[in-house]
Structures are given as C-alpha cells and as structure tokens.
Amino acid sequence: MAEINNDIQQAKAILDSGNLIGLPTETVYGLAGNGLNPEVVSKIFETKNRPHFDPLILHSHSLEAISKYVKEIPEQARQLANAFWPGPLTLLLERNDRVPDLTCAGLTKAAFRIPNHPTALNLLRILDYPLAAPSANPFGYISPTRSEHVKQQLGDQISFILEGEISKVGIESTIVGFEKGQATIYRLGGLEVDAIEQVIGKVKTLPHSSSEPNAPGMLKSHYAPKKEIVLGNIASLMAKYPNKKLGTLSFSTPYNHAEVSLTLSKTRDMKEAAQNLFAHLRNLDDSNVDLILTEKVPEDGLGKAINDRLQRASVKN
Numbered sequence: 001m002a003e004i005n006n007d008i009q010q011a012k013a014i015l016d017s018g019n020l021i022g023l024p025t026e027t028v029y030g031l032a033g034n035g036l037n038p039e040v041v042s043k044i045f046e047t048k049n050r051p052h053f054d055p056l057i058l059h060s061h062s063l064e065a066i067s068k069y070v071k072e073i074p075e076q077a078r079q080l081a082n083a084f085w086p087g088p089l090t091l092l093l094e095r096n097d098r099v100p101d102l103t104c105a106g107l108t109k110a111a112f113r114i115p116n117h118p119t120a121l122n123l124l125r126i127l128d129y130p131l132a133a134p135s136a137n138p139f140g141y142i143s144p145t146r147s148e149h150v151k152q153q154l155g156d157q158i159s160f161i162l163e164g165e166i167s168k169v170g171i172e173s174t175i176v177g178f179e180k181g182q183a184t185i186y187r188l189g190g191l192e193v194d195a196i197e198q199v200i201g202k203v204k205t206l207p208h209s210s211s212e213p214n215a216p217g218m219l220k221s222h223y224a225p226k227k228e229i230v231l232g233n234i235a236s237l238m239a240k241y242p243n244k245k246l247g248t249l250s251f252s253t254p255y256n257h258a259e260v261s262l263t264l265s266k267t268r269d270m271k272e273a274a275q276n277l278f279a280h281l282r283n284l285d286d287s288n289v290d291l292i293l294t295e296k297v298p299e300d301g302l303g304k305a306i307n308d309r310l311q312r313a314s315v316k317n
C-alpha cells in the first residue's frame with residue numbers, strides 16, 4: 001500500500017529509479033513519472049488503464065526548462081505563460097524529438113504546464129526531466145483532489161504519494177492551443193476563459209471543448225462515479241424516483257429530503273464549487289444512496305467548466 005508523506009527527496013529517488021508517484025497539484029493530483037522515458041510513460045498508461053491515443057501533460061518548473069522540449073513558443077503562448085504560470089493552464093506547443101512519441105500520442109504538439117503548488121514545484125526544481133502526469137484516477141473515474149483519494153484508487157499500484165493537502169482549484173487545467181495565430185481552448189478548466197481573453201483578446205472555444213479534446217465521441221463517459229448520476233431539475237427528479245435512496249449534489253440549496261444532500265457552495269462562490277466538485281461526487285458515490293441527482297450551475301466564471309464535468313459524469317456507462 002502506498003506511503004504518503006511530504007519528503008521530496010524520497011519522491012525524487014523513486015522517480016529517478018523509473019517508478020511512479022502520486023503528485024499533488026493545485027488542480028487535481030497527478031500520477032507522475034519521468035516524461036522523457038518511454039518505459040516510464042508506458043507504466044503511467046498501464047496503471048491508469050488509459051488508452052494510448054490520449055496524450056499526457058508534461059509538468060515543469062519554468063518556461064526556460066520547457067523551452068528545451070519545444071520548437072518555438074508563439075507570442076500569445078508566452079503572454080499566457082507570463083500571466084498565468086505557475087497555474088491551472090496547459091499550453092499545447094510544437095515539440096522537438098526529446099519528447100517521446102508515447103508521451104504525446106505521436107502528435108506534433110505536446111502539452112505543458114507549470115503547476116502552482118509549492119511541494120510540486122520544489123520537487124520539479126530538483127529533477128532533471130519534466131513529469132508526465134495525468135490525473136491520478138483509473139481512466140474514466142472521478143479525479144482525485146486529496147492524497148487519500150489517490151491511495152484509495154491507485155494505492156496498490158504505486159509505492160508513494162507526495163502529500164500536498166487539498167487541491168485548491170479542484171478541477172483540471174484549462175488547455176489552450178494555437179493554430180495559425182489563433183488561440184483555441186481545447187478543454188475548459190480551472191483558469192477562466194475571461195482571464196485568458198483579458199491577456200490575449202478573443203479566443204476560440206472548440207465546440208466540443210471538453211475533457212476529451214482528442215477523442216471526441218470516442219469515449220462515452222468521463223468523471224463517472226460507479227453509481228448512476230442524473231443531471232436535471234433536482235426537485236422534479238426527486239419526485240420521479242420516490243422509491244430510491246437519493247443523493248443530491250446541488251449548487252447552493254440543500255435538498256433535505258434526500259438521503260444524502262451536498263451543496264457545492266452555499267454562498268454561490270464558483271471557486272468553492274469547483275474545489276468541492278470531485279470530492280463531493282466521490283462522497284456520494286461512496287455513500288449508501290442508490291442514485292445521485294445533480295443540477296447545472298450558472299455558466300459564469302468556472303461554471304462552464306463545472307457543467308462540462310457534471311455533464312460527462314452523468315453520461316451513463
């Protein structure tokens with residue numbers, strides 16, 4: 001069973017020997033390994049049970065370090081990096097051949113991010129390679145926002161999880177790519193689109209910009225709990241299932257007649273809602289309810305990114 005502590009030297013030793021660790025970040029916990037070593041990267045895919053066509057994000061501590069792995073950094077990418085790194089932003093950049101094909105699923109671009117988490121940054125600074133790290137959940141399940149979540153799900157498969165307290169942002173990074181000078185959002189996430197537009201002007205959002213930018217339509221669901229989850233008007237849905245033990249995940253108003261009722265943010269604070277999202281879904285999934293009912297949140301701020309995840313979690317397996 002994986003050990004959890006905050007010793008970055010121990011983390012480095014495990015990584016240097018070609019093994020994987022649980023890595024805390026401000027968005028969600030990652031399953032991390034040396035992103036330049038195809039054998040290690042292959043272990044990441046196996047451990048997560050993730051299809052090889054779904055590329056990984058490389059995590060580093062500075063733009064200078066990232067520069068070693070890319071052909072160029074477009075001006076807009078540089079502006080975003082300066083404004084938001086370290087932070088919940090991932091940039092797609094033309095990579096050079098130091099990045100193994102396996103890491104980026106053979107694409108000409110690779111994904112890069114500098115996480116805004118003190119422990120992760122301290123670790124990345126003492127490594128001489130970037131860390132490939134997808135979210136540390138079995139493929140398709142809810143992303144982890146606490147070390148304990150990683151242990152519950154992958155604790156038998158990895159020996160070490162670096163402790164980093166709760167992931168403050170709570171949803172994955174926003175992914176931005178650039179095509180012929182046009183910045184495009186590939187995945188909505190923890191950095192608001194408005195904030196990005198304040199720096200580089202209007203950006204395009206892919207019509208299906210979601211958590212599966214590279215596999216549109218190929219995967220039926222994501223972030224899915226084991227229990228069935230229905231998205232809609234909670235009050236009407238409750239009336240529809242009178243004989244079931246119901247769990248509700250609402251935005252701000254609790255449903256006291258439910259068996260378990262959780263709210264994302266009583267004060268309607270989108271940041272708090274994002275931070276609670278995955279942990280609440282997980283708690284409901286682990287509770288004794290038969291069915292989880294949830295509703296969309298307002299579309300402002302991080303609301304779109306939250307709704308994207310709720311939508312995907314509610315698609316039936």
Ligand code: TXA
Pocket residue numbers: 025027028029030031054055056057090092104107109110111113115133134135136171172173175186211212213214215
């Ligand atoms: O916040 C995050 O981004 C977290 C933490 C651990 O950093 N990581 C994360 O990784 O969410 P993952 O593997 O669960 O999601 C990465 C997404 C995938 O959906 C993948 O398709 C997309 O990034 N991606 C990676 N490289 C890409 C590329 N070259 N082009 C398009 N999409 C890419």
Ligand code: MG
Pocket residue numbers: 134135143
């Ligand atoms: Mg993921």
